[in-house]
Amino acid sequence: MAVIRSKEFKADHAWGAKNIANMSGITTRLHWTDQPYKWHINDGEEVFVVLDGQVEMYYRKSGTEESVVLEVGDIFFATIGTEHVAHPIGEARVLVVENEGSV
Template sequence: MRLLVLSIIIVDPAIGSRLPAQCKMRSLASGGKMPLVTKEMVMRKIAPEDFTGTRAWDALDIERFTGATTVRLHWTDKPYKWHVNDGPEVFVVLEGGVEMHCRSEAGTSMFKLASGDIFHAEAGDEHVAHPVGCARVLVIEQEGSV
């Protein structure tokens, strides 16, 4: 997975994922290892093909929600607006492409998301989605988020 704040990427052949060099690992009951996500690794693009578990149904934990959560299918052919969510957001591109622009203390960056890619943002992360043509996306976020 590629992370906004970090630019050094390594490959861990045990799980087949690209990880930041200083990413700590946690052990799984299956004997495999998974990245331990820390607060400095907030906004990120998750490409499903970059994750391979050590056994069937291994999972990459993306977010844990508390309280009322919405799962919504969106269709768009126009950019959204710069915004900051009240809680975490998981954004899955189902069809089409999206350019996800992000702002942080480090500056502005952009992730190119293709069908099947996942974008993750924490509460307080500023971002805006720009579809490339038409796009269908699944958004999982705290109820009432912008």
């Protein structure tokens, strides 16, 4: 049992994470960042939830780059093969649910 106050979490580096759960190979992690990540494709599906701040999520759809600004409470679902990169606007805290060991 745990209570995690996401707004109080701050990592010592961009995209640092607090491991919350591993349920049969599916991980739930709380990330803090103030820097963009890198373009990547996960090894499966990914659920990305903005808990604090804003994130501009860039993704490629049919070879075209698009983006959407995610606000607190917004969820980005990356299907298998979705190339994407998250760019926080200032500091952000996000909850990521994905396969264990995914990029």
